[in-house]
Each structure stands twice: as C-alpha cells, then as structure tokens.
Amino acid sequence: MSMKRLYIASLLGALVLHSCMFELAICASNYTDQLALLAFKSSINFDPNNVLSNWTKETNFCDWFGILCSRRRQRVTSLRLRNTGLRGTISPHVGNLSFLQVLDIRNNSFHGHLTVEFERLRRLRKLIVQQNMLEGSIPVELHRCQNLQVISLEGNNFSGNIPKDLGTLPFLRILYLGRNNLQGTIPPFFGNTTSLKEFGVESNNIYGNIPIELSLLPNLSGLYCQYNHLTGSIPRAIFNKSSLILISLNMNAFSGNLPTTTGLWLPNLEILSLADNLLVGEIPSYLSNSTKLTWLLLPRNLFTGPIPKSLGNLNLIERLKLEGNQLTTEPGSTQLSFIIALTNCTSLQKLFVGENKFSGTIPNSIGNFSMSLQVLDVSECQLMGQIPKEIGSLRNLNELSLAGSNLNGNIPSTI
Ligand SMILES: *[C@@H]1O[C@H](CO)[C@@H](O)[C@H](O)[C@H]1NC(C)=O
Ligand SMILES: *[C@@H]1O[C@H](CO)[C@@H](O)[C@H](O)[C@H]1NC(C)=O
Ligand SMILES: *[C@@H]1O[C@H](CO)[C@@H](O)[C@H](O)[C@H]1NC(C)=O
Ligand SMILES: *[C@@H]1O[C@H](CO)[C@@H](O)[C@H](O)[C@H]1NC(C)=O
Numbered sequence: 098m099s100m101k102r103l104y105i106a107s108l109l110g111a112l113v114l115h116s117c118m119f120e121l122a123i124c125a126s127n128y129t130d131q132l133a134l135l136a137f138k139s140s141i142n143f144d145p146n147n148v149l150s151n152w153t154k155e156t157n158f159c160d161w162f163g164i165l166c167s168r169r170r171q172r173v174t175s176l177r178l179r180n181t182g183l184r185g186t187i188s189p190h191v192g193n194l195s196f197l198q199v200l201d202i203r204n205n206s207f208h209g210h211l212t213v214e215f216e217r218l219r220r221l222r223k224l225i226v227q228q229n230m231l232e233g234s235i236p237v238e239l240h241r242c243q244n245l246q247v248i249s250l251e252g253n254n255f256s257g258n259i260p261k262d263l264g265t266l267p268f269l270r271i272l273y274l275g276r277n278n279l280q281g282t283i284p285p286f287f288g289n290t291t292s293l294k295e296f297g298v299e300s301n302n303i304y305g306n307i308p309i310e311l312s313l314l315p316n317l318s319g320l321y322c323q324y325n326h327l328t329g330s331i332p333r334a335i336f337n338k339s340s341l342i343l344i345s346l347n348m349n350a351f352s353g354n355l356p357t358t359t360g361l362w363l364p365n366l367e368i369l370s371l372a373d374n375l376l377v378g379e380i381p382s383y384l385s386n387s388t389k390l391t392w393l394l395l396p397r398n399l400f401t402g403p404i405p406k407s408l409g410n411l412n413l414i415e416r417l418k419l420e421g422n423q424l425t426t427e428p429g430s431t432q433l434s435f436i437i438a439l440t441n442c443t444s445l446q447k448l449f450v451g452e453n454k455f456s457g458t459i460p461n462s463i464g465n466f467s468m469s470l471q472v473l474d475v476s477e478c479q480l481m482g483q484i485p486k487e488i489g490s491l492r493n494l495n496e497l498s499l500a501g502s503n504l505n506g507n508i509p510s511t512i
C-alpha cells in the first residue's frame with residue numbers, strides 16, 4: 098500500500114471515528130429515542146388500558162407496546178397507539194425521533210397543539226392523528242417533512258387556514274383535514290402535489306371555489322368537500338376524470354350547471370353526491386356511462402328537465418336521490434316514464450324523486466321494478482290516476498310515499 102493510500106485510509110478512519118463519537122454523544126444515539134419516548138409517556142396523564150405499562154427503562158424500548166425499530170440501527174421507525182384511550186398532550190420530544198416514519202395515534206384523547214418540532218421528522222411518511230381533540234393551527238413547517246405521503250388530521254379542532262405549503266409535498270397521496278374548524282380557501286398550490294389521490298376538507302368553514310388546479314390532479318380518486326361554504330361552479334375537468342371514484346360536494350353553495358358536452362366520462366365513479374347546492378340545468382346523460390355508480394345523490398338543487406332514460410343502464414345503482422328539484426315528465430308523455438326506464442336497475446334499493454314537477458300516471462310496469470326496491474318516494478308531485486295494483490308485487494318495499502298528489506281510486510288490496 099502506498100503512503101498516499103495509507104494516509105487517506107487513516108484520515109477516513111479518523112473521520113468515521115469522529116462522527117461515531119459525535120453521534121453517540123448527541124444526535125443519532127438510540128438513547129435519544131428512549132428519552133423521547135419516555136418524555137412522550139410523561140405527557141400522557143391517563144392510560145385506561147395500561148398500554149404504556151411496559152414502557153420502562155428496564156426494558157428495550159424496541160419491545161415496548163406500539164413501537165417498531167429499524168433492525169440494524171435499533172432506531173424507532175414507528176409509533177402506533179391507535180384506539181387506546183390515551184389522554185394527554187403530544188410531547189415536543191417526539192421531534193427527536195429522527196428515524197420515525199409512521200406516527201399513528203388515531204382515536205385517542207390527545208389535546209393541545211401539533212408542535213413545530215414535528216418539522217424535524219424528515220423521514221416521516223405517515224402522520225395520523227385523526228379523532229383526537231387537538232387544536233390550534235396546522236403547523237406550516239410540516240412541509241419540511243418532504244417524505245410525507247399520508248396526513249390525517251380529521252376529527253380534531255384545528256383552526257386557521259389550510260397551509261398552502263403542504264402543496265409542495267412531492268409524495269403526498271392522502272390529505273384528510275375534515276371535521277375541524279378550518280377556515281379560508283382551498284389553496285391552488287395543491288395542484289402541485291401530483292401524487293395526491295385523496296383530498297378531504299369536509300365539515301369545516303372553507304369558502305371560495307374548488308381551484309381548477311385541484312381538478313387537474315392526474316390521480317385524484319376521492320374528493321370530499323361536503324359541509325362547507327364553497328361557491329362558484331364545479332370545475333368542468335372533474336366530470337371527465339377517469340381516476341375519480343368518490344365525489345362528495347353536498348351542503349355547499351355551488352351554482353351553475355353541470356357540463357353537458359358529450360365525450361365527458363367518469364368510468365370509475367361509484368359515488369356522486371351534490372345534494373343541497375344551487376345547481377341548475379339538466380342531469381347530464383353521460384352519467385349513465387358511469388357504470389360503476391352505486392349512489393347518485395342530487396337532491397335539493399334546481400335541476401330541470403326529465404330524468405335521463407339512459408340512467409336505466411346503471412346496473413349497480415343502489416340509491417337514486419333526486420328529490421327537491423324541478424324535474425319534469427318526458428315531453429309528450431302522460432305517465433312517469435322514468436319508472437319504466439329504471440326497471441332494469443336490478444340493484445336499486447332507494448328511489449327518492451319527490452318534490453319535483455312531474456305530472457302523469459304511475460305506469461303498471463312499476464311492478465317490474467327490481468325486487469331489491471325498499472323505498473319509493475314520489476311525494477309532492479302531480480300524480481294522477483290510480484295506484485296500479487302491480488305495486489303489490491314489490492315484496493321488499495317497506496316505505497312508499499305518494500303523499501301530496503292527485504291520485505284517485507282505492508288503495509289496491511295487493512299492497
Ligand atoms: C442501542 O445501541 C446499542 C449499541 O449499538 C445496542 O447495544 C442496543 O441494543 C441498542 N438498542 C437499544 C434499544 O438500546
Ligand atoms: C409490552 O407489551 C406488549 C403487548 O402486551 C408485548 O407484546 C411486549 O412484548 C411487551 N414488552 C416488554 C418489554 O415487556
Ligand atoms: C376508538 O377507540 C375506542 C377505544 O378507546 C373504541 O371503543 C372505538 O371503537 C374506537 N373507534 C373507532 C372508530 O375505531
Ligand atoms: C429533544 O427535544 C426536546 C424538546 O423539543 C429538547 O429540549 C431536547 O434538547 C432534545 N434533545 C434530546 C437529546 O433529547
């Protein structure tokens with residue numbers, strides 16, 4: 098070995114030795130993890146199920162309940178204490194668990210704030226603190242945890258705005274902020290988190306529009322914005338997004354019409370809820386090409402025109418709720434022709450179409466409705482003629498409402 102190589106080797110050795118000593122003393126030692134976990138325990142003041150009873154110095158912390166460590170370095174990678182009834186605050190010492198990848202303390206009674214020390218968890222992938230009593234603002238600094246894939250803060254009492262910097266997290270797949278006390282608007286910056294699949298801000302005080310940027314996310318599959326104060330029209334791109342499975346925008350103040358252009362398609366959509374908004378126009382017939390649709394919920398809007406006959410193609414539809422709109426009978430028809438059209442929906446359980454502007458007779462083919470039908474509500478419409486006796490063949494029907502109509506004759510004994 099040449100002198101030069103020997104020199105380099107010894108230099109490297111010294112460096113390695115130096116950083117080991119440095120690490121042992123200060124940062125990377127597993128002692129820090131023990132200390133951090135004990136501090137976490139000490140800020141918990143009620144442990145009804147004694148899950149932390151074996152968190153003691155006498156035992157290796159990697160064997161403590163809820164803890165997983167990396168094999169090689171024996172550092173804490175996962176802290177999972179779900180559904181354990183723990184009450185207390187989250188110690189800022191958690192920020193010292195520098196190898197932590199998963200923090201899951203869902204469904205406990207943690208209160209207080211999510212401290213800025215969390216920003217030091219650079220390896221953190223999952224932050225799940227849903228269903229607690231945490232409050233204060235969502236720390237903006239969380240965006241420094243650039244490996245975050247899942248953030249679930251839902252079901253707490255977080256307030257303030259949705260930090261726009263969370264839109265810079267490159268691997269974020271799931272963001273659940275629902276059922277808090279958040280205000281402000283949805284930052285268009287979330288258009289930058291192209292990996293986002295699930296976006297939930299339901300039951301807050303969010304106002305403004307759904308940013309177009311959000312509707313352009315390539316893999317968005319769940320959009321939960323119900324129970325807020327959102328306004329404006331629903332971005333058109335939402336209605337041609339093959340990745341979408343669930344759209345829940347009910348209880349807002351969305352207005353305008355749904356796009357009616359042909360060539361729009363939601364092939365994977367299973368649930369569409371736009372209930373309780375101010376939407377106008379017709380029910381778009383392309384929805385009948387969403388053959389996986391199980392729930393189509395559009396009640397209490399201002400929809401006009403007839404129910405598209407093509408909805409009868411929805412083989413998997415279980416709930417169809419269209420009540421409280423201004424829907425009318427097919428032009429030129431004297432009967433409720435949608436009843437004929439929907440008889441092929443063999444999974445239909447609940448059909449609510451009351452409080453609309455239909456007029457006409459109930460067709461006899463009502464008896465051809467799927468045996469799965471349990472609820473039929475056509476109340477507060479201008480129904481005429483008699484109740485067909487065929488209705489008696491719907492053996493599973495347990496709720497029938499025809500109130501507020503101009504029906505005449507007897508109630509058929511078949512009922
Ligand atoms: C901590 O590190 C030491 C030295 O590497 C090792 O002996 C010990 O098992 C590690 N784990 C714990 C939990 O102390
Ligand atoms: C602590 O409790 C858990 C669950 O009861 C058990 O799996 C684990 O082995 C215990 N650890 C120690 C060090 O006793
Ligand atoms: C929450 O935890 C409690 C036990 O503390 C359990 O009874 C309850 O089922 C859990 N709730 C959910 C939604 O997991
Ligand atoms: C751990 O975190 C606490 C609070 O954030 C801090 O005071 C302490 O110095 C940190 N370091 C160690 C080694 O515990």
Ligand SMILES: *[C@@H]1O[C@H](CO)[C@@H](O)[C@H](O)[C@H]1NC(C)=O
Nearest residue numbers: 230232233254255256257278
């Ligand atoms: C939630 O936080 C607000 C302050 O932001 C407070 O006024 C309210 O009482 C809290 N609600 C609950 C249920 O703790």
Ligand SMILES: *[C@@H]1O[C@H](CO)[C@@H](O)[C@H](O)[C@H]1NC(C)=O
Nearest residue numbers: 264265285286287288289310
């Ligand atoms: C994120 O999106 C916003 C608004 O859409 C844009 O102005 C900004 O430049 C984007 N930032 C990054 C880092 O891509």
Ligand SMILES: *[C@@H]1O[C@H](CO)[C@@H](O)[C@H](O)[C@H]1NC(C)=O
Nearest residue numbers: 290291292293314315316317
């Ligand atoms: C979208 O999902 C596909 C399939 O899971 C994946 O290959 C792709 O990388 C994702 N796109 C982004 C931007 O994350």
Ligand SMILES: *[C@@H]1O[C@H](CO)[C@@H](O)[C@H](O)[C@H]1NC(C)=O
Nearest residue numbers: 337338339358359360361362
């Ligand atoms: C809908 O999206 C498809 C691709 O996913 C595209 O080819 C088509 O042009 C779009 N239709 C409309 C009307 O924008």
Ligand SMILES: *[C@@H]1O[C@H](CO)[C@@H](O)[C@H](O)[C@H]1NC(C)=O
Nearest residue numbers: 359360361382383384385386
């Ligand atoms: C439904 O899909 C078929 C086949 O792709 C297409 O021809 C038809 O125009 C679509 N219907 C609507 C209303 O978009």
Ligand SMILES: *[C@@H]1O[C@H](CO)[C@@H](O)[C@H](O)[C@H]1NC(C)=O
Nearest residue numbers: 406409410437438439440441
């Ligand atoms: C129901 O399906 C059958 C068989 O596919 C078809 O012949 C009939 O026209 C359909 N009825 C309606 C009302 O769409």
Ligand SMILES: *[C@@H]1O[C@H](CO)[C@@H](O)[C@H](O)[C@H]1NC(C)=O
Nearest residue numbers: 440460461462463464465487
């Ligand atoms: C539908 O109902 C009508 C009237 O009750 C009946 O004549 C017809 O055979 C039924 N069609 C099917 C496919 O059951």
